[in-house]
Amino acid sequence: MRVEDAGARRATVGLAAGGTGGHLFPAEALARELQARGHGVVLYTEARGARFTRALEGIPHRVLPARSLAGGPAGKLAAAAVIARAVLAARADMKRRGVALIAGFGGYPSFAPALAGRSLGLPLLLHEQGSRLSMANRQLLRFADRVATSFAGTGGADADARGRFVETGNPVRASILEAASAPYPSLDAAAPLRLLVVGGSQGAAVFGRVVPPALEALPAELRARIRLSLQYRGDDADAVAAGLRAAGIEVELRPFFDDMAARLRDAHLVITRAGATTIADLLVVGRPAIVVPIPQGGSREEQRGNAEALERLGAGWCMREDDGGFTASALADRLRVLAADPSILTGAAAAAARLGRPDAAARLADEVEAMLAARASGAG
Missing domain, CATH: 3.40.50.2000 (Glycogen Phosphorylase B;)
Structure with a gap:
């Protein structure tokens, strides 16, 4: 109208x-x-x-x-x-x-x-x-x-x-709408796996603590496939990046990505908080995600609801920090499963795209x- x-x-x-x-x-x-x-x-x-x-x-x-x-x-x-x-x-x-x-x-x-x-x-x-x-x-x-x-x-x-x-x-922003026109990137069991890790505009320190050791624990052949974009603001950012590169992981680490739409477009999998705007961006572009609800604060229940709904609808996976479910070992296990069967990620991407507005x-x-x-x- x-x-x-x-x-x-x-x-x-x-x-x-x-x-x-x-x-x-x-x-x-x-x-x-x-x-x-x-x-x-x-x-x-x-x-x-x-x-x-x-x-x-x-x-x-x-x-x-x-x-x-x-x-x-x-x-x-x-x-x-x-x-x-x-x-x-x-x-x-x-x-x-x-x-x-x-x-x-x-x-x-x-x-x-x-x-x-x-x-x-x-x-x-x-x-x-x-x-x-x-x-x-x-x-x-x-x-x-x-x-x-x-x-x-x-x-x-x-x-x-x-x-x-x-x-x-x-x-969602115009740049996100433009990214939505791109199909899900092709993926097979030997292709590079593009992983985007972001904590929103406020950052999420837990991703800096959990994601690097999880990736470093993966098999060497899988580490070699990963192309990581990691948003991290810690004082030890240089050391974190050096450790990942020493493990054979190609990484770009920044405190904030101002080209988020392009990174989202190119990603095979996103690890992120479960804020409503983040969820909207994921669904419009049609990208699967591991979502980690914020464990405290006024938005805790909202983010948990968003994350659980995403998982229930087949567009992602909820890993809760507050119940001990988001650990390096748990994340490494999940990434091994997803990387071994590309159809899981492509199916979740299709489910996300169907839900976008x-x-x-x-x-x-x-x-x-x-x-x-x-x-x-x-x-x-």
């Missing part, structure tokens, strides 16, 4: 996202889809989000102060003061730009722009990337006109709120335009 109301089509949309890639990248995808449709956009984030300069290129954005509500009574009071300053700054910016709708993508930095928009009487659309509403989206749910979800049956809301839910999928950004933009049209007509 494309809404053709002229007033709605010219409207400026404000997007609010936390400072991690998991929040910012879906917001970027929607912003670029809306720009392609003729809308003005502005993206509100925090200082961490502003570091994603490539994602923000060509997208007007405003960096706002932000602080988590964690830290007891004193921390909550300090956070409230920061949020109040951010609300005032966002409100002034929205009035100046003529923002007509706010789309929030979660993370505590999205809270202030959403409140600022509501104080101006603007409609609020929330997007939830995970299988359960995030803390920020749960707090904002009472103000939301519409909630777009990435999964059917997203948890964390009562039955009354579910009438405002619509499943759109999780938008490459049209998620367009579907979410349709929801934005429908809300804008309703507002323009006086029905919203």
Whole structure:
């Protein structure tokens, strides 16, 4: 559905996202889809989000102060003061730009722009990337006109709120969509095996501890086949890379890969955390993965649900760090099995591709335009 109301089509949309890639990248995808449709956009984030300069290129954005509500009574009071300053700054910016709708993508930095928009009487659309509403989206749910979800049956809301839910999928970046056009790389029992290991925008130190010894424990003929891209930020990165090369493993080790789409396109297997945006990228490109849910923090249950769903649907394998299931010996055993039978990986890749939602950004933009049209007509 494309809404053709002229007033709605010219409207400026404000997007609010936390400072991690998991929040910012879906917001970027929607912003670029809306720009392609003729809308003005502005993206509100925090200082961490502003570091994603490539994602923000060509997208007007405003960096706002932000602080988590964690830290007891004193921390909550300090956070409230920061949020109040951010609300005032966002409100002034929205009035100046003529923002007509706010789309929030979660993370505590999205809270202030959403409140600022509501104080101006603007409609609020929330997007939830995970299988359960995030803390920020749960707090904002009472103000939301519409909630777009990435999964059917997203948890964390009562039955009354579910009438405002619509499943759109999780938008992915244009570079990921381009990578999705490439078929799964050919693979046989003697061919190079391209392995991509990433911990998301925040990194994952456990991969630096577990993956190198697991690979070094593999048979020599399998080590010689591996082409490893390893995201690792530890102080011992040079030593880790040297150890892998001494074991006969070809490795490229970096603290962050800024060409993730190309690496994902070329990978036979990915080892990664189970964040919702990571899962969306894997499914759209159609790559199998060993997913290791984060073992602690507010996203623990969400990531475990994502990882278990991926395994249940045949698109990957869940190895949990918190129950001792992600160890060097366990990973080495799994890699031996996968490398010995290429049909396992190709089957999982096909399952992943069937589950991908490459049209998620367009579907979410349709929801934005429908809300804008309703507002323009006086029905919203």
